[in-house]
Amino acid sequence: MYVNVAARRDLQVQAGQFKLPFGLDENASSTKLNFVTRTLLSTPLTPGRDRGVMVHGRLLKRVVRYELGLFDHDGRNARTDNPERVFAGRTAVARLRAAPLTQAKGTLGRLAEDLLVGFAFTQVSVPEGVPAVRGRTVLDAPFFASRYYVDGRRLRTGVELRWRPGPFSVESEYVRLATERRGEGVEDQDLSPLVATAWYMAGTWAVTGERKTRGLDTPRRPFLQGGPGALELAVRTEAIAFRSGARGEPLSMRPRAEVIRGNRNHATTAGANWYLNRWIKLQANIVFERLDDAELGPRPPMRVFWSRLLRTQVTL
């Protein structure tokens, strides 16, 4: 629940409970997802919703979009296992996105008017405790536990890209989340930060020819009305990794290890989206996941997981 006051196009104020402006996939509506699940990086590394205030707007003839916000905490996604614990303190967020070719003319303009590139960061002070950043597979099974103590600044940086020429779309993101461990060594010394990095690259193709920028949820020829609906094929490859900043020592799972026993998950998803009409959407995905350290995974020594997902979406 939030209120947005749009006094001017270049200066708007939004206040209430809403998603922090960080993460392309995380900020997409759940009805607009190209896959059954969000990306591996969305939930663990992006903040999600929280209470705060944000100024935002568009500048330079809508070429540049900015969002600056201040929030109570680090977002719902950063909750620890212990519901009594707060999830970090006041969080500052900044996001800057640009559509550099939105004013271009001719073929270039037609092809690239939707090209969007962006950069975002969040900064927050995390109290002493576990980091509340956990690695989970596509089906939410843990492969990296949140057992390492942190204390200090948490910095997220993200880079995003989206391009939707005609019936195609390409999306990509890279997120890095680093959390300091001040005074967390066994001799009260600072430890190297805990670092989580993730990226994905996804592409779609509307086989039935709809333009992606207009959305496929209103098919040109709906199903049972003389047409097949809108059919879209999608593929995504992504990875998320957890490690410590330092290297060179044996890996350890102790909460105060300088070099932690991290893990990495690499997933590839292929799928199809069938928009029957403006109300009904069917999605089918097949997911292949591979863990670097199977012993930390949900079913050791199983390293590779195949998943099949189906989703029916009804929108009124």
Next chain:
Amino acid sequence: MHARLAHWIAGIALAGGVASEGAWAQTTDDLFDASKLHEIRLSINSRDLTQLRAQYDQNTFYPADLVWRGIRVRNVGVRSRGFGSRNPVKLGLTIEMDRYTSGQQFLGLSSLVLDNLWQDPSMLRQFLAMGFLRRTGLAAPRESFTRVYINNTYQGLYAIVEDIDAAFVARWTGDAEGTLFEYHWRFPYSGEDLKELSAYAAIFEPRTHVRDPVTTLWGPIQDLFQSVNDPDDATWRSRVDRFLDLEQFVTQAAVENYVAENDGLLGYAGMDNFYLYRPSGDTRHRVFPRDKDNAFLQPDFAPFEGVDANHVMRRALAEPDLRALHASVLARCAEVDRNEQWLRAEVERAVAVIRAAAHADPLKPVGNDQFDAAADELRDFGRRCSEFVTQSMLRLFEPQVSSFRLPVDLTSSGRQSERGGNGELALAL
């Protein structure tokens, strides 16, 4: 040019060799060398140390680094330990080397106990009791003494105690694949048939094969105590022998009786302070001793103390050969003390090693005078105990007994065999 380069290379190699020799040449024999006072330094995050002291009654592990003779073991797990000795002032500590780093060992050990010597003013009782058990050829943890520093602050004199784990069992039995149980005192238990598997699960905690099914883990233990309580005297021996090495049990109970251990197999509140081990592919259990802080209670400790209350020992000593074995072990213990002055010599050696560190121990619950007095008491304990036991045995057996076959190794003159003894010795009272 080449000669100069070779000279430098040789110099560097030599320096490297010297620097690392101290670390790599060490073994557990060095760690448990009781002729030297050791020094162990632990680094624990100050927040964890505060938490460890505040919650000393819990078994929560905290990460730490351990340093001994220049060897730093990183990422070990440390927790509070002990029952009566557990306190927040002078922490008793269990150290697990592989708690956070899979497979990590320290001199081949995956765990270690730092006994805070809290309940024993002499700080020697357990060391002496375990030494005496090993002297008799029984399996018992090795011990040495150490100054312990936590975050560079002297915590006092501790005993380094070999943990009873799979490596310990393998060293003494040659079998590393069996199931080891740590007995936990929950109520006075003297070997009754507890009927339910869950009742045995509550007091016998598996330390190996922890994921085995319930019936696999505790079924044979239930069978053991069902057999022990079988009313048929005629078949009792053969039935129990399938589940318990009775000779080993009786021998250990006898030695514990000799060292006036009132909190062991035949303890005043039922059985306590032991491990139970079941070899792989076998149902015949045996026992290992632990925590002997209460040994050497009094020199005139009755050699049959606790026998009648214990269901295993009462029935076992009804068997003539086991009764003879019990008596022979007691008599031989007395002989060792009488002939070798074993206890007095051990006390003298140990006091010479620890006295300064014990006096400087800032956290011990007794004063230095009490420490000295308690050590003095032990000096004379062996002679008095030997006389008392000998007289007791003579009174009991003189008319009937002239010799026994002794299935424990008391033949060596003070050096224990590494694997424990299995020799036999004719004993004449």
